[in-house]
Structures are given as structure tokens and as C-alpha cells.
Amino acid sequence: MNNLKLEILLNQTLSPQLVKDYCPNGLQVEGTSEVNKIITGVTASQALIDAAIEAKADAILVHHGYFWKGEAEPLVGMKGKRIRHLIQNNINLYAYHLPLDIHPELGNNAQLAQLLEIDTQGGLEGHPQSVAMFGEFKTSLSGKQLAARIEKVLQRKPLHIAPQELNKPIKTIGWCTGGGQDYIELAAKSGLDAFISGEISERTTYIARELGIHYFSAGHHATERYGVKALGEWLAQAHGFEVEFIDIDNPV
Template identity: 45%
Template sequence: MQLGELQSYLDQLFEAPRLRDYCPNGLQVEGRPEVGKVLCGVTASQALLDRAVAGGYDAIFVHHGYFWRGEDGRITGFRKRRLATLLKHDISLFAYHLPLDVHPELGNNAQLGRLMGWVAEGRFADQELGWIGRVSVPSEPAVQVARSLAARLGRDPLLFGDADRPVRRIAWCTGGAQGYFEQAILAGADLYVSGEVSEQTVHLARESGIPYIAAGHHATERYGARAVAHHLRGSLGLSADFIDIDNPV
């Protein structure tokens, strides 16, 4: 299909202009005008770009792209190498940050909830980025939720606070959303799950009585891009693959 057609489709699918974000969402680097093969991944790292070149892909779709607010805007070093790779091989780069987090079906939160068997019943926090609902096993202790995350994500999470607290209402927001912990508590959560943890997060978990799980930024955000690859194959008939570039955080 034409690059412009894919761009319009993805912008409408993810409602890109709806959210305030820290980077431009949508087509970040323009490549060849025809797209038949798309590589999906979490981050537009050099490793992912190299896989795209080796595999003959026309476009890349990621959650973490380029041109973040406040970063150094000079095209030097690793930024030059990344952009040179895309431009030399005429590969387009699509990036959807918050729009991929919040999408009701393909998004990172939706996909993590589906993976874990959590049933979403509401939203909270800024721009309704956080999700809240029911766990798959009512009243199971927080430590068992942590064990289930470890089994499904293939990574041991960090659990802070009351590990034995029964969990009826669970709140979650993938990636670096530890700043929404207090809002999750106010929303009525018995446990909050995100990807990262900050120093103050530990104290809030201990003092509030609501446990917190840091399950990994990359680990919690692998599933949106994978779902997009499946969607592009099924809905648009494109050749689309997901490649997970390992990241331990």
C-alpha cells in the first residue's frame, strides 16, 4: 500500500492528535512510497533498525521513537547513525507513544491486562492513562500477582509494601508510570503495577498499605507492538513481524 495510506490509517487508528505527549506521534521519518513489509518493535534502537535492513522491511513501527521533548536536538553520534540507517535504506519510521499505551484493544495496557487475565473496569490519572479493574483470582495476595507476572513476563518483578494484602481491585499502567501510584490509591486499588520504580515509590507503598510492583519498563510494553503486527497482517494484508530486542529493564 502507499505510505500515505498507511500513515492516515495508523493516525486514525490511534487517534494521534488526541493526546498530549512528549514526542511527535505518527510518521517520524519518511521512506519509500510503497509499503509491503513492516517490522514492529518496542524501541527504534540501532539493533532494531539493523534487523529491518537485513530483512528488507519498508517501514518500522515502534512505541519508543525519536525527537523527545527536552533531548539534545543535534544529529550527532548515535542519532546520526540511526537516522543515516533509515535514510540510506529508505525505511520509514512510525512511532506512537501514549496513543499505543491507551488504545482499548492494541494498546500496551490492554494487552498486559489480557495477558494477565485482568478485567479493566475504569481509567484514572492524567489523560486516563491508567487502567483499573479486577484480578483473575479474587483476593489473591499481592505476592501471588508478582509470581504470575514473573511467569508470564519471564522477568522477576520488584514488589514493595504489604506482600500479603488481598487484591480485589488492581490498577496498572505500563512503562514508566510510577508517578501515578498515588492516583491509583485514590482510585481504590489494592495493588498498583507499572514498569519502573522511583525512590519515593517505596516509601509510599510502605506507608499507604497499598503494595506496588515494578515489573519492568520493556517487559510490560512488549505486547502492544506485537498486537499491532498481528493487526496489520489481518486488517491490511501487509507482511508484518514483531521482533523483541532484549532489554532487561
């Protein structure tokens, strides 16, 4: 498929025009005009670029790309090296940030809910483009049981901050993959029993304890592997691309 037509296809699927984001979504670095082989991954790191070069890929599709608001604009140093390798090897770079978090089927939030067996009920912010979600489990879980489920699914032990009522059961839950820890107050205000995000801040500990809500930090990278993986699998199954997901280890 033509590289620009691929961008149109991805835009039609993810609707980036509906989201106010911190970076451009879509084709960020243009490469070869024909795309057959795509490497997917969480972040467009040098390691992922090197893997794509070795695989002779035509494109890289990621959740975390480049050109974030507030970052230095000159293409020098690490940023220059990454982009130089993409251009020299004629590789297209596509990146979708918030649109890939919130997609109701292929998104990071939707995929995490499916993996953790959460019945999704809606957006925590009360609108279709909500970055945080809420739902419930079929049966109540203890904090230890949910921590064990998260560890089994993500292959990473989460950090569990329990409320003062340590044995408070978990039936209702909110979540936001990646750096969504500050939605915990909205989750508590909404009466939810627990909240999951990728990252944790120092303040999150006290908020969880004082507002009486279980909190689980499950890893930014770990919670955001599954949206781009699902998107790549859809491209392969529905549109015939050769797609390979490469998981570059990241403990954060």
C-alpha cells in the same frame, strides 16, 4: 500500501490528535513510498534498525521513536547514525507513544490487562485518554501469587514492594505500563489494593509502604512489548502486510 496512506490508517486507528504527548506520533522518518514488509518493536534502537535492514523491511513501527521534547536537536552521534541508516536504506519509521499506551484494544495497558486476566473497569484519571487504568481480578490474590503470575506472563521476575500489612489480599488493581510509577498515589487514593508499572523510583518504595498498597515493578520494556506487537498483528490480519515483531532484549 503507500507510506503516507499507512500513516493515515494508523492515525485513524490510534487517534494521536486526542493526546498531548512528548514526541511527534506518526511517520517520523520517510522512506520508500510503498510499504509491504513491516518490522515492529518496542524501541527504534540501532539493533532494531539493523534487524530491519537485514530483513529488507520497508518500514519500522515502534512505541519509542525519536524527537523527544527536551532532547538535543542536532542529528549527530548515536541519533545521527540511527537516522542515517534509515535514510540510506529507504526505511520508513513510524512511532506511536501515548496513543499506543491507551488504545482500548491494541494498547499496552489493554494488552497487559488481558495477559494478567484483569477485568478493566476504566481510566484511573477519570477520562477516556487516561494513561493509567484500574480494574479487578475475578478472585483475590496474595502478593506472592500476583508476582508469580506476572513473572510467568512476562518472563521476568517483578520487584514487589509490599505494604506494612504484608498479607493484604489483592482484588482491585491499577496499572500503567512503562514509566508510570507516579500514578501509585492516585491508585492508593482510589482505594485500590495494588498497582503495577514498568519502572520504579526510589520514592515509590516508601509510598507503597506508607499508603498501604502493593506495588509491582515489572519492567518498562517488558510491559510495553505487547501493544506494538498487537498493532502489527492487526495490520497483517486486516490489511495484508507482512509483519514481524522483533524483541530486542532490554532488562530495564
